[in-house]
Amino acid sequence: MSPDAFVGLEGVTHLCTGGESPWMKSHDAVYTDFARLKSLGYEGRGEVADRTEACRKKVARLWKVPADRVAFMPSASEGMNWLARGLDWSAGDNVVTTGIEFPSVAYAWRSLEARGVAVRRVPHCRWRVREEDLLAAIDDRTRVLAVSQVSFYTGQCLDLRRLAGGASRRGVLLAVDATHASGVVEVPANLTDLCVSSSYKWMLATHGVAPCYLSPRAENRTAATCFGWRNLVAWPRERMEALPEVPVRPMPEGMEPGNPSLVSVMFLSNALDVLLSTGMDRIQDHARQLSARIAAGLEKLGHTVITPGEASARSGNTCFLSGEAGRIHDRLRNRRILVWGELGRVRISGHLYNGSRDVDRILKALAGD
Numbered sequence: 001m002s003p004d005a006f007v008g009l010e011g012v013t014h015l016c017t018g019g020e021s022p023w024m025k026s027h028d029a030v031y032t033d034f035a036r037l038k039s040l041g042y043e044g045r046g047e048v049a050d051r052t053e054a055c056r057k058k059v060a061r062l063w064k065v066p067a068d069r070v071a072f073m074p075s076a077s078e079g080m081n082w083l084a085r086g087l088d089w090s091a092g093d094n095v096v097t098t099g100i101e102f103p104s105v106a107y108a109w110r111s112l113e114a115r116g117v118a119v120r121r122v123p124h125c126r127w128r129v130r131e132e133d134l135l136a137a138i139d140d141r142t143r144v145l146a147v148s149q150v151s152f153y154t155g156q157c158l159d160l161r162r163l164a165g166g167a168s169r170r171g172v173l174l175a176v177d178a179t180h181a182s183g184v185v186e187v188p189a190n191l192t193d194l195c196v197s198s199s200y201k202w203m204l205a206t207h208g209v210a211p212c213y214l215s216p217r218a219e220n221r222t223a224a225t226c227f228g229w230r231n232l233v234a235w236p237r238e239r240m241e242a243l244p245e246v247p248v249r250p251m252p253e254g255m256e257p258g259n260p261s262l263v264s265v266m267f268l269s270n271a272l273d274v275l276l277s278t279g280m281d282r283i284q285d286h287a288r289q290l291s292a293r294i295a296a297g298l299e300k301l302g303h304t305v306i307t308p309g310e311a312s313a314r315s316g317n318t319c320f321l322s323g324e325a326g327r328i329h330d331r332l333r334n335r336r337i338l339v340w341g342e343l344g345r346v347r348i349s350g351h352l353y354n355g356s357r358d359v360d361r362i363l364k365a366l367a368g369d
């Protein structure tokens with residue numbers, strides 16, 4: 001995909017999709033369409049609702065899950081917290097996760113510690129989280145194994161097949177934050193119990209909507225903790241003022257107490273057309289090849305790359321340690337090369353609009369030329 005299809009990329013080397021993707025020019029027509037429908041009142045709302053259901057089907061195709069198991073949450077953080085809040089915890093239960101999670105995953109579970117739930121944070125081994133260590137931390141009081149499919153910090157892509165096999169044998173739910181995976185590597189959401197992703201990074205859409213898959217067994221074990229007109233079975237009009245007890249609707253509306261951000265869903269739908277028509281296998285191969293080239297170049301320059309070496313554990317993110325991450329970011333930005341540099345590492349992200357020229361440019365700039 002040409003960088004010309006995006007706003008503001010002329011003369012810019014955009015390698016920071018792990019933070020924020022550039023804006024597709026074709027989204028402008030989506031906004032115009034939304035504005036037209038919004039002004040049409042009831043009829044327009046109906047049309048937007050149809051578009052929302054069409055988008056649900058596209059997420060389902062991308063993740064290979066049934067569309068009626070995909071809800072639209074406001075953010076990835078909300079999705080993970082839905083499970084953390086909704087399970088029926090007992091003191092002594094535990095959750096297994098990694099020691100290097102983004103706060104959306106780490107804090108969703110940490111908040112349970114006050115209720116006597118232990119959070120087992122499995123440490124990395126030279127920046128690599130080992131699947132066998134995560135599975136070894138599971139015992140008969142483990143309720144959830146919660147991970148990011150792709151690490152925001154190192155770019156490591158975990159083997160979800162292996163984790164899902166080990167977790168389900170022990171009756172443990174697998175909860176996955178796919179924010180750094182969805183749109184750039186295959187997301188086997190059908191193997192998970194909860195899978196949620198932000199839309200504003202690799203999925204090429206924007207903030208306000210995060211598709212979320214919930215498995216039937218996770219739904220059975222989870223009580224809704226947030227209620228509204230959309231996730232409750234309609235209450236009888238003649239008893240409207242009495243607020244009678246009404247059940248929560250099943251998926252997908254069960255996870256949507258109110259309207260999702262409908263304009264964001266329409267942007268997501270447009271972005272999914274691009275991802276699905278390009279093909280996730282092609283995008284994944286391309287991103288992993290870029291990552292291998294970037295990592296090789298960084299190592300030649302003497303940087304400590306913390307992204308795993310083999311293709312299957314790579315993603316769009318390639319990261320190296322640096323005590324000067326912020327300064328490197330600033331120096332590159334002054335040369336119109338965009339990366340993410342914070343927390344002691346620099347993250348270089350390559351997506352379907354990046355190519356060899358971008359890799360050459362950043363490596364040259366890092367070499368000080």
Ligand SMILES: Cc1ncc(COP(=O)(O)O)c(C=O)c1O
Nearest residue numbers: 075076077102104148152179198
């Ligand atoms: C792994 C991960 N999850 C979630 C988020 C944030 O997602 P949201 O804003 O949708 O909660 C980020 C943002 O960088 C992230 O890196």
